[in-house]
Amino acid sequence: MAVICVLPFIVRPYQLDFLIFLFINIILVVSFRLISITGEFSLAHAVLMGCGAYASTMLNKYTGLSPWITMPFGACVAGTVAYLLSFPLFRMKMFYFLIASFAAGEAIRLCWTRFRDPFGGFRGIRRIPSLEIDIPGVIYLDLGFPVPFYFFALIVGLACLVIMYRLEHSRFGLNFHATHWQDQLCASVGVNCRHFRTTAFTIAGVFAGLAGGLLAHYLGSINPNLFGLTLMLYVLVWTIAGGLGSFAGPIIGVTLLSILDESVRSSAQEFRPAIYGAVLIATMLFLPQGIESLPDKLKPHFLRLIGREPTANKSTDAGS
Amino acid sequence: MFELILQTALNAVISSSFMAIIAVGLVLIVGVMQIVNFAHGELYMVGAYTLWYLYMETGFPFAIAVLCAVLVPMLVGLVMERVLFRPMRGNLLGGLLMSVGMVFILKVAAVWLFGEGLMKHIESPFREVWHVFGLDAVMIPNQRLLVLGVSAAVMLGFWFFLRRTKTGWALRACTQDPEAAALQGISIGKVSIIAMAISAGMAGIGGAMMAPLVIVDPHMGHTIIITAFIVMIVGGMGSLGGAVIAAVIYSFIHTFITTYVDGVIATIVGLLLMFVVLMVKPTGIMGTRDKV
Incomplete structure (x- = not known):
């Protein structure tokens, strides 16, 4: 832990960037695993991350709200998209699910590329404001700089990991495993498998969206190819x-x-x-x-x- | 107006013939080995690169370059079959992941051998343009006619092979029921090798034919594999006839939307078409329930 806290002050700037992207990617892969423990592989996960990033930056851009509000909003949008997608997607299983999730994700991503008006086309959105902590008279911190953002990403990442860990090992989360390993047995004792698959998919979407929001406000610009x-x-x-x-x-x-x-x-x-x-x-x-x-x-x-x-x-x- | 429609329709016919040989190659592997080869687009790329290297760089005659463009992907395909797909036979997801690994490797190999930056343009040996029915506005470059002709010949040859030769029968038997085929003394391993060779060869000849018409770069397999997946799903996994019909349907939809609206919308429509087919009839237009 001490190593992690001291690390940003001793490594070179590009290595700090590397660590920040690593934290964001960790959120992404752990949320991806949340879907895979219910037995399905989704190829829409990167696009859900993009949904979070796009929703957050667009709300920020068109209404001027602070990124502190738009980032959770982006995560919720990604969750909503995942929830809506889950209705058609969970009619399928295994390979068909994989391909269908890819088709859905790629269609969404191509819409970002195609429609320049709200989404900025293939160049994406630029000049995204960074997060700022501004309590007048007490503290002012621009999280656009690597070192403060490193700690912010660390805290958010750890919080996400704790939440997902607790979720998976809770009574509720055991159902996720059950739907994978004993699909029919599970259904026969009254567990609604599809409900739990949908829940896992939606929760994973929320975390992917959050990772996307972090990425967008750190990078300062996003484009559809990032989430390809x-x-x-x-x-x-x-x-x-x-x-x-x-x-x-x-x-x-x-x-x-x-x-x-x-x-x-x-x-x-x-x-x-x-x-x-x-x-x-x-x-x-x-x-x-x-x-x-x-x-x-x-x-x-x-x-x-x-x-x-x-x-x-x-x-x-x-x-x- | 009429001329534009005619031109678009002819383009669609040519593109469907090309899509058909790519998709049939993909579907063949699914049928025989229950493996979805994500690296099929990269085999197509290998074919295009071979043609570019032999024909443009070293100056071999076009015909010999095309022949090599069939043989080189075949070789790559056989290595893939031996090393990657054999341990994964019947495991749809495992095979897919294996071939994803292969996608990365083949792309890097192309960049490493030939470099990424420079545009690799291939001068087609058939530079004349055919004016259809003597109309000035409707024209087809002869290279495109060659695509149509070669694709049709390959498809016919393959059909003949499947229906008339003993090996072709064995191949079909494996597609229908691998276990029963094995019980009749058909070596699944041998049939897999033959299927992989045919599939990779088809991808290679597709790449060689299309290379003078498109930009040859390491990422050229990417769009092809997405299209081939759409065609395979719409046609029904493991159904060769379905793949051909779906290739025609998809190419017509895609070409007309590209001409009248734009290319990205056409791809979105294609993806949605696949999505709807998966939702409503996952077995595709020609698939039967118990296949795959």
Whole structure:
């Protein structure tokens, strides 16, 4: 914790940017996992993030309201879009759901590109005001600067993680797992599976929207390509490579892969997507439960190495 | 007015012939292996790049360059089948993720080998323009006619292969019921290899034919794969006939809307069409319930 607090003062500016984007991406992948624990993969998640960003900046732009109000509003809009999309989407399952969510998301995204009047076309929206803390006489802080924003993103990110963690491990959240693993059993004892899928999808949408709002007010400009298929595929790689089995999996995935990505930035700029591809394929082939299952797999070997018989390997109920 | 409609209709016919061979390749893999190959658009890109490199850079004759543009994607496809898809057969989502990884790798390979920045324009060897019915306003470059001709020939050849040869029968048997096919002594592994080779070859020849008409760049597979997905879903997953019909329907809708409104709206309409089909009849226009 102390390291995280001191970090912004010792790293270089671009590394600070990197950390801020990492926090935003962590919110994104953890909310993505919230959908995937109900058993479906959505390819509309990046676009939901975009919905939050667009709603927040547009409200700010056309009414002049403070970003403090528009950002939660953006999150709510993303949640509403997710809720509305869930009606047609949850008529389908698995692969069809995946493709349909992609179609819906891409259609929304192309609307931003096409209609210049409210959405600013492919150039997007520029000169988005940053967040400011302004209590007259006490404090004035412009969160547009990296260091204050770092702490703000950290606080928001941690708050989101705590909320999502508590939610998943609550009585209510157990239903999410149940709808995935025992769909029919679950329905037979009176749990409305579809209701819980919709809820998970909507909540995930709200958090994605919040991440979008953070991104928009930090970057200062957004455009439709930010939320395109590339980001969505990255989110998929982060979560799958990290492992969907536990709460920490996607966080590990996004952190490790981002660090890897950052470390080759100077030496092998153009190879970066290929590294993602190779990591994805390698995890699918050799570690179907993600990087987070690596310690469990290595444990017996390690114990044997130091001359102790491995104890019975406890089975993990991870799934992808 | 009439001339514009005629021109648009002819464009739509040509684009549907091209879309048909791309979508049929995609659907073939779904039918035989239950794998959705997201990297199909990248195989198309590999075909286009091969043609560009051999024909424009090294100066091979066009025909030989086209032949290589079929063989190189085939090779890439076979490697993919062997390494990626074989362990994932029957796992729709797993195969999709594998091929997503392959998309990244192939794109980077193209950038690494040939660079991203410069425009790779290909001079078509067929530069004449055909004025349809002697009308001045209605014209089709001969390269486009070549697309139509080659696509039609490939489709006919493939149809003949499916209906008349023993291998083609085996392929169809695998599409209908892999287990029963295996019980009759058909090697699913061999059939998968053949299917992948045909599919990748079709993507390659599509890329080679279209390369002189479009800009060759590493991202050219992106739009193609989205369109191919729409066509596949509308036609019904795993249905070859459905893919052809859907390609015609989609191309006509897309071309007419592009001409009369604009391209982005046309794509939005296409995506919504797919969305509606998924919602109302997920099996597509030609699919049966128990396929895939």
